[in-house]
Amino acid sequence: MDCRLTADRLPEELPVLALREFVVFPYMVLPLFVARERSIAAIEEAMDGDRLVLLVAQRNPETVDPDPDDLYQVGTVAMVMRSMRMPDGRLKVLVQGLGKARIDSVIEQRESTWVRASALEGDAEGADDWTVEGEALTRAVRTRVEELLPLKNLPPEVLSITTNVQNPGRLADLVASNLQLRLEEAQEVLEIADPLERLRKVDALLKRELEVSSLQAGYQTEAPAESQDEFSRDHREAFLRDQLRAIQNELGEVDPRSEEFDEYRLKVEEANLPEETREEAVRQLRRLERMHPDGPEAQVVRNYLDWVVELPWDRCSPDQLDLDRARAVLDMDHAHLSIVKDRILEFLGVRKLREDSRGPVLCFAGPPGVGKTSLGRSIARAMGREFVRVSLGGVRDEAEIRGHRRTYVGALPGRIIQGLKTAGTSNPVMMLDELDKLGADFRGDPSAALLEVLDPEQNKDFSDHFLNTPFDLSKVLFIATANMLEPIPAPLRDRMEVIRLSGYTPEEKSEITTHFLIPRQIAEHGMSEDQVSFTKNAIASLSAEYTCEAGVRNLERQVAAICRKVARKRAEGDESKATIDTKSLDKLLGPPPYRSDHASEEAEVGLVNGLAWTEAGGEVLSLEANLSRGRGLLLTGQLGDVMKESGQTALSYVRSILAEIGVDEREFGKQQVHVHVPAGATPKDGPSAGVAIATAIASLATGVEVRADVAMTGEVTLRGRVLPVGGVREKAMAALRNGIKTIVIPESNVADLREIPKELKKRLEFIPVKHMRDVLDQVLVEPLDWQPRKRVSLSTRASQGGGMPAHASGPDAPSRRD
Known part of the structure; x- marks a missing residue:
């Protein structure tokens, strides 16, 4: 088959395929991997036509999308013999060079680049064009190729082919295609039209390459062992990898594992890892290269490397310091x-x-x-x-x-x-x-x-x-x-x-509902603010009567429920503006589940409003106390150990002051004190109910009612001192929610009142106390007639049947006399 390219065989227009880092010579048969979109389009258009494409090298291999000015003017016209689509989208094509051509003009297409080119005649000489200089150059080149063959590990077929090639131009192209020349040198050889001049250039390049390879071989064989040790492992590996990559490129083979390792190596360098981490990543990468690619350990190493290179070791976002x-x-x-x-x-x-x-x-x-x-x-x-x-x-x-x-x-x-x-x-x-x-x-x-x-x-x-x-x-x-x-x-x-972060006050909840919750829920339900409006009274009722929480989570659910019902009406055809007031709340959400009527309106004996702190904020506990036949103290309401001990302490204190408040100690000792803290299903604990329990027991003992408009908190001791507690802000808000505006607090908690907003503090009256006497004087409806404490010795009390002193005995200690 005659593969020579002549002017009459060259089409008027043909597509261009830009090459990176190498030059294709005539009569070469080699595979190419095509990845760029314009290059793929050029191959496909050539396959649809006469299968001819002009292979031209880029001046700069780093250019991703080269312009016509980025290409050399002389290239090789090749025939696309086979084309196959790879799984990653690339094309693998097999091309054969036919002859040289020079670009005359460029025809830009949207998908690819086409040119008008003219064939370069110069390799059409036959065997009859024999000259003495040509024969001498041909023999010299064959000799040098034979000497270079073992030094460069060239394929043995090169020598047999050069022996059978008589044309100087073809011999020059054949030898140049196997020398791995630099891009500029290979392009220079390609552009030389005269066959003898081209062969002279190749002979000079062969002579240079033979000298360099001989010198390199001498260094490798004659260098002492200590000089060999001076090369680091990294340099030796890099050199071997470059050689392996060059061989694979020459053979048209691409090892997917090598691509994977190169990608990991590049990511490790770009990640700017700390020195210790970089050494560990490189060590793991070396392990991966020695492993079977499908082994379970290889997958573990890949997973590790993926995490290491993707972590933000040195990536920081700049702070906005305004x-x-x-x-x-x-x-x-x-x-x-x-x-x-x-x-x-x-x-x-x-x-x-x-x-x-x-x-x-x-x-x-x-x-x-x-x-x-x-x-x-x-x-x-x-x-x-x-x-x-x-x-x-x-x-x-x-x-x-x-x-x-x-x-x-x-x-x-x-x-x-x-x-x-x-x-x-x-x-x-x-x-x-x-x-x-x-x-x-x-x-x-x-x-x-x-x-x-x-x-x-x-x-x-x-x-x-x-x-x-x-x-x-x-x-x-x-x-x-x-x-x-x-x-x-x-x-x-x-x-x-x-x-x-304490709970919100009613005023704060109303403000949050107005400016945050309602606009957000209206937007989420596909409506605008001019289609739905809430009155101030409705918002206040939502926060006070339809929710009982420290935050606003349930409050937002109630607002969402209202918006859903309004959205349904609009979807059914009601386009009128919805105004939510207190009357419509009852229709949309039903009766309010939380009324401000938890506190009793009438003063009662043994009924005290205590204050407690929970995860959901403050709460008002209505402690109930009662007397029955028996002895000791009974506490109910799912109370914790600390709260039970506070009850025992409160009973011991009240027993110690019975004589001072005019109560017969022996008669009181025959009664069982039962204190219940609703709600019974809710666990409760802590010492802050001690003052409330002591007040309830003192009310039972004296028969004097406790004010219903007062709530209290504080820990009590055996001597009647009132100790500070936590959560004063939350407890104050809980009292306000339940309509109680007078609060008894330990004097040591006065400093905590700074956490309460001023507008809330104006609506409340705080009574600081240091002792239980102060508490009883403030919360009982009738003042107690305190009697001076009488000193009674232990022997006197024992002879009277009183047993141990009340303040030192256990609350369940039985009396010696009935």
């Missing part, structure tokens, strides 16, 4: 919560003055629904950082925090490292939600693993079992949330700055 903007963002997302907002602004202020300042470890503690979780998202937006939420509720395995060791099947890093990968930066706002719901079992204690995470002195070198190398967590702003602080271990609690 304090006015941060304040505006926080106010836009949340009403009130000034303590938290001020703390974040303080941190930003310090960060503005010192960029390397450590982030605080905050803990938002408060009842459900007050906005702890959403506040973390708002803080991240105000600071310009990414936000990651890690839910810790129900977590019992230490590996959830520190990660699994890679020896386990399906091992993964812990939730902290996973959160950083999700964020994509090393300084996100990371919220550890429901910290007080952590558990512990035989798999370890997650709270102990969090000690290193939340300690600013240690988290710079946090060690995850999966990574097995340190990771810097000092740039992360950790924010934990909890409903109660008691379940959190003391060492963990000590590492955090606790900020308590």
